[in-house]
Amino acid sequence: MKTRSLTKTIVAALMAIPLFCGAVSAYELTIPSFDYRTGPYAPNGIPFANGYGDYLLMLNQRDGGINGTKLKLTPCETAYNTKRGVECYENVKNEGDSGAIAIQPLSTGITYQLIPKSSVDRIPIFSMGYGRTSAANGKIFPWVFNFPATYWSQATVFVQYIAEKEGGMDKLKGKKIALVYHNSAYGKEPIRTLESAAKKFGFEFMALPVDHPGQEQKATWLQIRKERPDWVMMWGWGVMNQVAIKEAASIRYPMDHFIGVWWSGSENDVLPAGDGADGYLSGAFHQPGDNFPAHDDIKKHVYDKGMGLGDRDRIGEVLYNRGLVAAMWTSEAIRKAMEIHGTNKVKGVHVRDGFEALDVDEARLTELGLPGFTIPVKITCENHEGPGKVALQQWDAKAKKWSLVSSFYDPLRDITGPLIAEDSAQYAKENSVVPRICN
């Protein structure tokens, strides 16, 4: 019928486009960037996407790519929507000569969708510090990497921090800890861990869901005012973070007893609450700020040439640095893959091996212009979570700056270990995955 013939014409036209554009070019590595610069999660999505893209552009400009092979950044707008994310994935997975070589979905929902597809399409997923926690088990999830730490590790670190402030693990008994969470797969991640920690250490745990997008939280905070938990944790994202911090400030909840996950601790989240947000805590695995040599290189090679993706004065924000560190680890994995396979023309299947052999220590970080920026990461066949270490950072509303206020804690592996084993075994059973042997 009419629309069908129209569609077919456009199909033909679209299929013809690559014929014109991609005729002659050197081998490029397609690195998709799942952005969200629209929708209720844009305040957090934009700085991450800028950091991720700027670092890769900087590599192209400064070094001509990785070992001379150019990187092709391919952005796709997901609006944090799972369906659009899947469409982006289908669109980008065979793009260019290399195909997508590593996916950074930047959404737990999209990660869950892509985990089963990744092993079929042979494209590694690097869900950095988010996504499915049990993917830390590399025997069952060979294609998924969630280093440097998972949500469950982070939850146990928060429990340790609280215990330290209260004066010891035994002081947790009888305390009341609330979790304000985004009512989705993402927000529900830490619940099991906190429940088993509550059982082990004898604190009372209450879970308070906030529905997407999280603009309406009056009832949640009224309940917190009524129940008066000693500590509040938050697993929020996007506009939910700002609203929660403002609500907490308005009920005068002590900010230094309010800890956000590392996705709830950026400048965008605390600035709207003004002075009220002073002292708010959040998880972190890298430094804030733009005083590293890598940042100078980005300014020099990208922004001075007018190619920067964002505003120059927002370089070094927490989420910008998060995107930067994600790009750094991805590019190191590509470098490793080239080294292992002895070719510059790597594909997703090779980069997976690169991720699995990844070893970025302090010396390498210094070489990369990021001394002391983050924790050393070493990935093995069975452990895709890496170190699992988490620190806490605190917001100073007067100086408008985040700074790390604790050392890096080790997670309580006796809590997370059995949970990871149980959850990954369930996945293996449901999807008939045979665990591989690691030697």
Add this chain to the structure above:
Amino acid sequence: MIYRETGQFKANYQDDQALFPIAQDRYVVLAVLLVTFAIVPLLLNQYWLNAILLPFLIYALAALGLNILTGYCGQLSLGTGAFMAVGAFSVFKLMTVIPELGFIPLVILSGLITAAVGTLFGLPSLRIKGFYLAVATLAAQFFLIWLFNKVGWFFNYNATGMITSPPMTLFGVIITGPSADPVAKYYLVAGFVAVFALFAKNIARGRIGRNWMAIRDMDIAAELIGVRPLIAKLSAFAVSSFYIGMAGALYFAVWLGSAEPTEAFDINQSFLVLFMIIIGGLGSVLGSFLGAAFMVMMPILLKNIMVDGLGTDAALAAHIEIITVGVLIIGFLIVEPHGLARLWRIAKEKMRLWPFPH
């Protein structure tokens, strides 16, 4: 012109009451079926099958379902997302409990479960009408999604509340799960849509469909001429929910593969399907397809043209896309408030009279 019925004489009642009384219509439908089943899978790549045609067909099935209720029977519903969720969660539970039954019966069974739930939520329609009924179905939307998010039994006590479709085969070919063959998935969904679109077309022109339309046009008059509102309205709710439930089951099991209730089946889903039938044409089977095509393909098409074709920045393209789709919706509603199906009908009339329009 080619499209003219001159010379097509109908010698008996059977011919006169045929599904497509005009020969050209029959040829067009047959040609579309031929293209759908024989040519499209050969012609299109995985991206087109997985990311564009699958959602289009599944949404077309959902739009067909809502069109039965809203377009034919005149009962406004905002619970489509929730009814799709009922279908999805039914098929998930059935797939994990009795997978040996086979995938197609399970999808039909989950359609039937949804029909039962839909009938239950259709009961208020006997007392409340119009916008007030829309509010009652809105309650279904919020209640059911809350239920699926809250009660662990529905998602097999998974830690994150997500449901994931286990791999299943049909005639030895994998049709759900990550290693499913895109062509097989396409055939399965296209088969479902073709069979049930034909069924809808038939049901709508028969006694039941006429009862629905009588209720839609004026329920008191319909009651006076002997249409029983209880049966007519509830059967519309049941049939409509049956379709929407099957669409939800396919949406989850075949297309998405895993889903969480709050995102995959939220209120936007209900509005999306409602927009499809309003833009496509209320009370028209063809309209359901046109509306679904418009709402599913237009954004992706715009995105692909702008980002891949013209090299626009992805974020800018996303904003332009939002604006364009909005403007197109308003534009269409001003130019043709009866939807795309009506445009097609006008075009058909014109062609029949051509070249002597008066």
